[in-house]
Structure formats: C-alpha cells, structure tokens
Amino acid sequence: MESSISETETALVAALRAGEPAAYERLVREYGGRILAVCERLLFNKEDARDAVQETFLSAFRSLDSFDGRSQFATWLHRIAVNASLMKLRTKRRHPEQSIDELLPTFQSDGHRSNPGSRWTNSAAEISEQHETQQLIREKIESLPDSYRNVLILRDIEELDTETVAEMLELSPGAVKVRLHRARQALRTLLEPIFGGSSK
Template identity: 45%
Template sequence: MQKGDRSSATEPDEGEAIAAVANADPAAAERFVRKHAGWMLAVAMRIVRDAHHAEDAVQNAFAKVFDNIGGFGGRSALKTWMHRIVVNESLMLLRKTNRSQTVAIDELQPVFDNNGCRIEDRWMSMETPETLLMRSDIQAQVNGKIDLLPDNYRIILVLRDIEELSTQEVAQLLEISEANVKVRLHRARAALKRLLEPLIRGQAV
C-alpha cells in the first residue's frame, strides 16, 4: 500500500539536507525530523500497534539515522534507507514487549472436505482483505483484525502486504528463510480472510 513512497527519485536538495544534518546543523536536523516523523510514526504504528512504543521506535530510528547519515552512500533513496531503519527499530522494540488478545492461527485456516477440496462459501470471492484495507471507511476495522493475528504472522503480513517489502527483505529482517516467510504469509492471509468474513459479506464487524 506504500508503493512509491520509498522508491521515489532523490530530491534535488536532498544532498544538501543530508550534508547539513551530518554536520550537526540544529536547524537542519529540526527540519529533517519534521519532514520525516509523520510517515516514520505511521510505519512504526503498523508494526508495534502502540502509540508510545511507536514513538520510542521512531526516536531510536532518528538516533540511528543521525549517527549514520554521514556514511549514507546514496545507493538507494534516502527514504528507502530510513524506512528499513524504522522497520528494524520497530521490530527490535516489539520483541521486548508481550501482546495479548491474539487468535489461534490454526483455527482460522481453510477447511477441506474428504476429497481434499477447499470448503469455501461463494461470497468469499466478493472482496479481498487487500481491497478492504484500501477502503478508508473501514481501514480501522481491518487493522483491528490484523492486530488479532499472532505477531510472527502479523508482522510478515504487514511487511509484505502493507509496507511492500520483498520476501528476501522480510527474511533478512526477521532472520528466517524465504520459504518460511512465504508459508507464514499464506497462513496469515488465510486467517485474515476468515476474520474479515463479516466485512467481506458487507456486514458490520
């Protein structure tokens, strides 16, 4: 859902801004924070799902950015580089916290009959979790259902389908195999689809 945000071309004055921040210019640092804090906080919130923890993750990310921006080589867009930092800081903070009120992922997986055919009502093809998430009028409800997934599945769903990281990037961040990422993503999508049945059917959640 964030496609384009992290892959945009480098702005003409970006090099000057990076140099000013690297040289510890207080005014430049303040402008830099104002420019990037909003989207960074949104990314952190999607991962940690807690305002205070998200703010901590962003503060940690800015500290890491300021410490390392002098060595930013420009091999990728600045925002791409910063996005990876805030995602990593959010994941590190999430590992230190415990969440509750999640659902058992196995209970939300597809059901098959004796012939191995998937049992699924016809109405399940009316909407998809991704199209529902793009609807601003019900985003909060969809996000609430995503938050019910166990973290080891929720995080992969968020990183792949919302932050639009590649399977390889997610595997590297989480230190698991790409095959594991694909399996968990498949199960997370199936579980979310089951949680969203009322919305898919056009009913209130």
C-alpha cells in the same frame, strides 16, 4: 526499482554530516509524520510508536555514515523505522503465540474444501469507505499473532520484498512466503463476516 538519492536529499545529508542543527530539525519535521505512520502500523500502540520514532531518528543520526546514497534517503530511513519497531515488538513479546490453524481452510481427503464458505458480496473499496469498518479491519489485523502480522504488514502494507523481510526478521525467504500466505488466509477468514460472507 529504487531510484538513487535526489539533489535535495544529497544536500540534506551533507548538512546532517556537517552537524548543522537546522538540518536535524528539518529531517525530523520533514520525515517525522511518515515515520510515525510506519511505527504505528507495526506497533498498534501510540506510546510504543512514539518511542520507536525517537529511536529511529537517534539511530539514523548515529549511522549517517552508513548511508551510501544507493537508495533514496526516505527508503533508508523507512528501514531503520521498521527495524526500530521490530526491536520494540521483540522486547514486548511476553507470551507464546496462539495457533492460527483454526483460521485456515480445511480440506477433505479428495482435496476439496471442507467448508467452502460464501461469496463476498462487497468490494474492498465499498467496505473500506466506512471509518468504523476500517477500524474493525485494523483490529482484525492486530489480532493476528506477531509472527504473522509482521510479515503481512511488511510485505502487503510497507511493500518490502521477500528477501528484505527475510533479512529483517531473520527468516528464510521460504518461511516468509509461507507465513504471508497463512497470514492472508487467516485474515481472510476473520474478514469474512465484514464482507458479507458467512460468519465463522
């Protein structure tokens, strides 16, 4: 459960609302790196991420009055950054999404899997220690269609709950759960060669 705003954050918000220039600068310097990281994770493009960071802070400055202190200030800012990134993605979406059906498990009529694949021999920690492999994993995540990748990142990486993600993406909670499951399954198939399983 989110804790409420700290004394330090309370003082910062008060200074922002009073229009103190130093408070704006402090906000940008203190939270900017984290916000850039969020935007880069969602957008996979440094230039777009920088635009989204700027929009995040300008949006936060404009809507300071809507911050009610029930959540941490960082959480409030994080959600603005996610929304700014999603907005950027919506404006850039140009082509129909590809189906991920071929990346999902298939089953025989008796319910057994058609192609069970092989056992993954490496641990996630072992695999992720290598810089090149981390880059490869990021590329596989990026290759997922937007509608699946966004749900996966918001739920598994940004650790937002299903209801919050549903609200942000204008989906039902059930649809978020289905997309998350399909996204994880598709990504599992894409990562199988990296983890020592059979390639597909």
